[in-house]
Amino acid sequence: MTRSRLTAALLAASCMSLMACEASHHATASSVETSAAATSTTDTVSAAPTPTSPAEPAEYAVRDLLASLDPDTAIYLQHLATVSNPYFEGRSADVPGKRMVAEYFAHWFEEYGLEPAFASEDGSASYFQPFEVRGGIDVTAAAATWNAGGDAHELAEGEDFNILGFSANAEASGPVVFVGYSIEDGEDDYSSFDEDTDLTGKIAMLFRFEPMDDQGDSLWSSRRWSRHAGLVGKIQNAVDRGAAGVILVNPPGANDPRVESLPDVTSTRFGRMDVPAIALSIDAADRLVRASDPEGRSIYQLRKTFDDAATSGPIELSEGGLTVSMQAGMERRQLPTQNVGGVLAGRGALANEWVIIGGHYDHVGYGRLSGASPSNVGKLHPGADDNASGAVGVMLIAKNLVAAYAEMDESADARSILFLEFGAEEMGLLGAEHYVENMEMSASQVICMLNLDMIGRVRDGRVEADGMGSAEEMEDVMEPHFAATTLDVASSSGVAGNSDHAVFYRADIPSSHFFTGLHPDYHRPGDTFEKVNFEGAVQVCHLIESIALDMATRPTMMTFKRATRAGSGRNRTGASVRLGIAPGSYGEDDEPGVEVGDVFEGTSADEGGIKAGDRMIRWDGDPLNDVSDMMSKLGAAKPGDVAEIVVVRDGKEVVLKVTLKAREG
Numbered sequence: 001m002t003r004s005r006l007t008a009a010l011l012a013a014s015c016m017s018l019m020a021c022e023a024s025h026h027a028t029a030s031s032v033e034t035s036a037a038a039t040s041t042t043d044t045v046s047a048a049p050t051p052t053s054p055a056e057p058a059e060y061a062v063r064d065l066l067a068s069l070d071p072d073t074a075i076y077l078q079h080l081a082t083v084s085n086p087y088f089e090g091r092s093a094d095v096p097g098k099r100m101v102a103e104y105f106a107h108w109f110e111e112y113g114l115e116p117a118f119a120s121e122d123g124s125a126s127y128f129q130p131f132e133v134r135g136g137i138d139v140t141a142a143a144a145t146w147n148a149g150g151d152a153h154e155l156a157e158g159e160d161f162n163i164l165g166f167s168a169n170a171e172a173s174g175p176v177v178f179v180g181y182s183i184e185d186g187e188d189d190y191s192s193f194d195e196d197t198d199l200t201g202k203i204a205m206l207f208r209f210e211p212m213d214d215q216g217d218s219l220w221s222s223r224r225w226s227r228h229a230g231l232v233g234k235i236q237n238a239v240d241r242g243a244a245g246v247i248l249v250n251p252p253g254a255n256d257p258r259v260e261s262l263p264d265v266t267s268t269r270f271g272r273m274d275v276p277a278i279a280l281s282i283d284a285a286d287r288l289v290r291a292s293d294p295e296g297r298s299i300y301q302l303r304k305t306f307d308d309a310a311t312s313g314p315i316e317l318s319e320g321g322l323t324v325s326m327q328a329g330m331e332r333r334q335l336p337t338q339n340v341g342g343v344l345a346g347r348g349a350l351a352n353e354w355v356i357i358g359g360h361y362d363h364v365g366y367g368r369l370s371g372a373s374p375s376n377v378g379k380l381h382p383g384a385d386d387n388a389s390g391a392v393g394v395m396l397i398a399k400n401l402v403a404a405y406a407e408m409d410e411s412a413d414a415r416s417i418l419f420l421e422f423g424a425e426e427m428g429l430l431g432a433e434h435y436v437e438n439m440e441m442s443a444s445q446v447i448c449m450l451n452l453d454m455i456g457r458v459r460d461g462r463v464e465a466d467g468m469g470s471a472e473e474m475e476d477v478m479e480p481h482f483a484a485t486t487l488d489v490a491s492s493s494g495v496a497g498n499s500d501h502a503v504f505y506r507a508d509i510p511s512s513h514f515f516t517g518l519h520p521d522y523h524r525p526g527d528t529f530e531k532v533n534f535e536g537a538v539q540v541c542h543l544i545e546s547i548a549l550d551m552a553t554r555p556t557m558m559t560f561k562r563a564t565r566a567g568s569g570r571n572r573t574g575a576s577v578r579l580g581i582a583p584g585s586y587g588e589d590d591e592p593g594v595e596v597g598d599v600f601e602g603t604s605a606d607e608g609g610i611k612a613g614d615r616m617i618r619w620d621g622d623p624l625n626d627v628s629d630m631m632s633k634l635g636a637a638k639p640g641d642v643a644e645i646v647v648v649r650d651g652k653e654v655v656l657k658v659t660l661k662a663r664e665g
Contacts, residue, residue, distance in 0.1 A: 072396060073538045079108070079392040080456070080537075083361070084384035084529045091383060092365025093133050093337040093424055101361060102128065105340045105395065105421045112399045114342025117418060129339040131434040133424045134332055136368060137265040139163050141329025144278055146176075148291045148320035158262075160284040163328045164248065165265040166232065166625075167277040172245030173325040174202045176292065176317040180306030182206040182234040184621070187220045190309040193241065197314055200242030203324045205285075205317070206234060207251040208258075211307045216255035219307070224256065227636035231268065232629060233622035239275055245326050246277040249285040252300045257375060265330065266368055267377060272592055272625055276328040292322035337362070339431045340421040344402055346552070348413035353445050355417045355552050356509075357397055357544070358432070359390030359452035360425030360500055364523060371426045371523050384529040386522065389456025390514075391421050393541045400545050401552075415447060415552040422500050425453075428583070428627070432500035436507050447551050447558055448474075449511040450544055451501035458516045458536025462488045463543070467512035469493030469563035470505055474512070477550060477558070485543045487536075494563045497582025497598060506582070506597055508560050514540055563600075577637045577660040580605040583627050592625040593617040593648065608658030614647035634660075 066074060082104065088097030106127035116125035142163050144155040155161045177199055180192040190211065210229045211219045220226040228234075235246050250259040261267075263279040280288070286299040293302070293315070305311045340361070345351065363383025364371030372381060382388075398419045408414060422431035448471070455463070465482070468475045468491050475491075482489040495502060501511040516536070521527040551558075580603020581596050593615040599605050610616070616624050619633045620643055637643065639662035647654050 070538075072400070072541070073535055075399070076392055076396050076538050076541070077534050079395060080384065080388050080532060080534070081529050083392055084382045084388040086380055086382055090363045090365035090381040092362060092369055092371075093335045093427065094135055094369055095365045098337060098362060098365075098423070102338050102340050102421070102423070105361060105391070106342075108395055109340070109342035109398065109419065112342075112395070113402045114344055114398055114419060117341030117343050117420070127340055127342060129341060129435065129438075130336060131338065131423075131431070132334045133337055133427055133430055134369075135335035136333055137165055138331045138333060139265060139329065140331050141169075141327050143327040144280075144324070146288050146292075146322065146324045148288075148322040150320075153287075155280075155284060159281070161278045161280050162262050162264040163330060164246075164263060164277040164279055165268040165330075166235070166273050167328040167330065168272075168274050169329050170245075170274075170276045171325070171327045172203065172276050174244050174323060176203045176205050176247070176288075176322055176324050178205045178289075178302060178315045178317055179238055180207060180302075180312050180314070181210050181228075182237045183210060183228050184237045186210065186228050186309075187226070188309060190312060192306070192312055192314065193237070194313050197241055199238060199244075201244050202242070203245045203247060203326075204238035204241075204243035205247040205249065205280075206238060207249055207303065207306060208234075208263075209251055209254055209256065211309070211312070212251070212254060213307075216253045227620075227633065230622060230629070230632055230636075232625060235273060235277060236623050239273060243275060245275050245324070246273070247285075247324065247326075248277065248279045249299065250279075250282055251303045252282050252286075253303065267374060276326050278326050278328065288322070288324075289317065292317040292319045294319050337423040337431070339423055339435055341435075342398060342419045344398065344405060344417040344419070346414050346416035347405075347408070348411070350413040350415045350553075352441075353415045353447060353557065354441055355415050355447055355548050356420060356449040356504065357394055357417060357452075357548055358420035358422055358449065358500055359394045360387050360422040360431065361391035362423050362426055362431070363387065364426050369427060373523070376525060379525045381523065381525055382528050384527050384532055385456040385516075385519070386454050386527055387425070387452075388529070389454060389532060389537055390452030393452045393455055393537060393544070394419050394421060396538070396541050397545045397548065401548060404549055413553065413555075417548065417552060425500055429500055429503050432503040436503050443508045443560075444557075446504075446509045447554075449501050449504040449509050450548060451499055451504075451511065451513045452540075452544065453499040453501075453513060453515055454518075455514055455516050455540045456532040456534075456537045457519050458487075458533040458540065460488065461486065461536070461539075462490060462516070463540050464490045464492070464515045464517065465512055466492045466515075467495045467501065467505070467510070467563065469561065470495055470512070471510035471558035471560055473558045474510060477554070478512070478547060481543060481547045481550065484546070485539065487539055487543060489543075494600060497600075502582050502598075505563075510558050510560050514544060516540065576663055577634060577639055577641070578603065578663040579610075579630070579634060579658070579660070581610060583630075592623065594624050594627055594630050596647075604658050604661045607661075608645070609654075609656045610645065610647060610658065611649065614649050614654075616645055616647050617653070618644075618646040620644050 088101050089095035091098050116127045118126045118129045120126040142157045144161045146153050183192045218225050262281050289299050364381045367377040424430035495505045501513045505511040580600045582598040596614040637660050641660045643658045645656050645658050
C-alpha cells in the first residue's frame with residue numbers, strides 16, 4: 001500500500017469514527033468538546049506505538065503511518081479531518097454544525113494556551129465575537145388565483161406556484177400579457193416588446209432563459225445561455241414597462257436541469273423587485289394559457305412562437321376576460337454566527353502592538369445562503385480546502401507560536417498575536433468586516449495581517465503570497481523566509497479583494513494572503529479531506545509561522561502603503577475578464593447595487609473611470625442588485641467588450657464606458 005493510499009485510509013477511518021462518536025451524543029455542542037478532548041488533549045496522535053511483531057504490518061498499517069508522520073502533520077491531519085467532517089454540514093451560518101465547529105476552535109485555543117480575545121455582554125472573557133447575518137427567507141403569505149369565463153381557479157402553493165425570492169411584499173391583480181422571454185434588445189434585432197408596449201396595471205407572464213432551437217439549446221450562445229438570459233434583468237424589463245406583478249414559467253423542452261423544478265425563494269434569492277413575483281409550474285401555466293389564449297395554443301406552442309424573432313411580440317391572454325390575482329409576503333431571518341479569537345500576549349516594549357493571523361472557518365453548507373452553483377444547491381459542501389485547510393492552519397501556528405514565546409528570554413520584547421477564525425466569509429467577508437469595524441486596537445498598532453485561505457492543495461510545492469506592496473518594508477521582511485523554505489513561493493505586490501485580508505487592507509493595515517490555487521472542486525461537494533496535501537499545507541503553516549515570529553519581534557513597525565497592482569486573486573466567476581474592484585459590500589445592506597470598496601491600478605475599472613465609493617447600479621442597461629448580478633455579467637463577457645456601467649457618485653448617476661481586459665493567467 002502506497003503512502004497516499006495509507007493516508008486516504010487513515011482519513012476515512014478518522015471521519016467515520018468521529019461521525020459515529022458525535023451521532024451517539026445527539027449532536028449537542030458539548031459532545032463536540034467532549035469528542036475533541038477525548039481525541040487528544042496532548043496531541044498523542046503523533047506518538048502512536050510501533051508494531052510489536054513483524055508479522056502484523058497489514059493490520060497495523062495505519063498505526064505505522066501515524067508513527068511515521070512528523071508531529072505537526074499528524075496534528076494538522078487530525079484537526080482537518082474533524083473540521084471538514086460532513087457531520088458539521090459545511091459550516092454555513094444556517095446549519096447547527098457552524099456553532100459546534102466554533103466551539104471546537106475555542107476548545108483548542110484554550111488548550112493551546114491562548115487567552116480569550118473578546119468580552120461577552122456580561123463583561124466576562126470570551127473566545128466568541130457574535131454577530132448576525134442575513135439568513136433564508138420565510139414565506140408569510142402566498143396566494144394565487146386565475147379567473148376566466150367567470151370560473152375561479154385557486155393555485156396550490158408548492159405544486160402550482162411558488163413565491164420568488166426577489167418578490168416584493170405586495171398584492172396585485174389584473175389582466176395577463178405574455179411577454180415571451182421579456183428581452184428588450186436581443187441578438188439579431190430580437191425583442192419581446194413592441195415600441196409602445198405598456199404593461200401598466202397588468203400581470204406580465206414570461207419565460208425563463210432565451211430563444212432556443214428544437215433541442216432546447218440557446219440560439220445565441222454556444223455556452224448554455226447568453227447574457228440575455230439573466231433572470232433579474234428579464235423581470236426588470238417587464239417592471240420598467242409598468243407591470244403590476246410578474247409570473248415566471250420554465251419553458252418546456254429547455255435543455256437545462258432547472259426546468260425540472262419549480263423555482264422558489266431559495267433558488268431566486270438575489271435581486272429585489274417592487275412588485276409581487278411568482279413562479280408558475282409548466283402544467284399550471286399550460287392550463288391557464290389554453291383557457292385564455294385567443295388561438296387556444298398550448299404553453300409549448302407559445303414557446304415556439306417566442307423562439308422566432310418574427311413572432312416574438314407580446315400576446316394578450318384575453319379569452320374569457322382572464323385575470324390573475326396574487327399575494328406575496330416574505331420575511332428574512334437573521335442568523336446568529338460568530339468569529340472565534342484567541343490572544344498570545346506580547347511582552348516588553350512591543351506588547352501593545354499586534355500581529356493578526358486569520359482564516360475563515362465557514363463554508364457554504366448546502367448552498368442555500370451563498371456560494372454554490374444552482375445545480376448543487378441542497379448538496380453538502382464539506383469545504384476541506386476552502387477553508388478548513390486555512391482555519392486548521394491558524395490553530396497549528398497558534399500552538400507552535402505559544403511554544404516559541406514560552407522559550408523566549410524573559411527580557412525579550414514581542415508583539416501580541418491575535419489568532420482569528422472568521423465566520424461568514426463566504427457571504428461577503430462579513431466576519432472580517434465585523435471584526436475590523438469593532439476592533440479595539442487602532443490600525444497603526446497592527447504590523448500586519450496574515451491570511452490563510454485555501455492552503456490545502458499544494459501542487460509542485462507552489463504557494464501564492466500576495467500583498468508584498470502593502471507595506472514599504474514587506475518584501476524585505478518576507479523574502480528571506482521565501483528563500484529559506486523548500487516551497488516555491490509566487491509572490492505578488494497587489495492585494496486581491498476576495499478574502500478576509502482585503503478588509504484589513506482597506507483599513508490601512510499591511511496584509512498578505514497565502515493561497516495554493518483553485519481546482520475543479522472549488523465550491524463544489526467534491527472538496528473533501530482526502531484530497532488535501534497535508535504535508536504541503538503544514539509546510540505553508542511553517543512558512544507563515546516563521547514570518548509571524550519575525551514580524552512579532554522586529555524592533556520597528558512596517559509602513560502601510562497602497563499596492564500598485566491588484567493581487568491575482570481567485571477567479572470566483574469562471575470569467576475570462578476581470579473588472580478590478582474590491583466590493584465594499586456584498587448586498588447585505590438594503591440598497592441595491594454594488595458598492596466599490598477599492599479600485600486596483602491598471603485594471604478595466606481603473607482605466608474606465610470607476611472610483612472607490614461609487615455604487616454600480618446598472619450594466620448594459622440591466623440592474624445590478626448585488627455582487628451576484630455583477631458576477632453574472634463578468635461571466636458572460638469577453639475580452640475587448642465595452643460595458644456601459646452606470647454608477648452613483650455624489651448622489652448623481654454617471655455613465656462610464658469600461659473596456660474589459662482579459663484576466664491575467
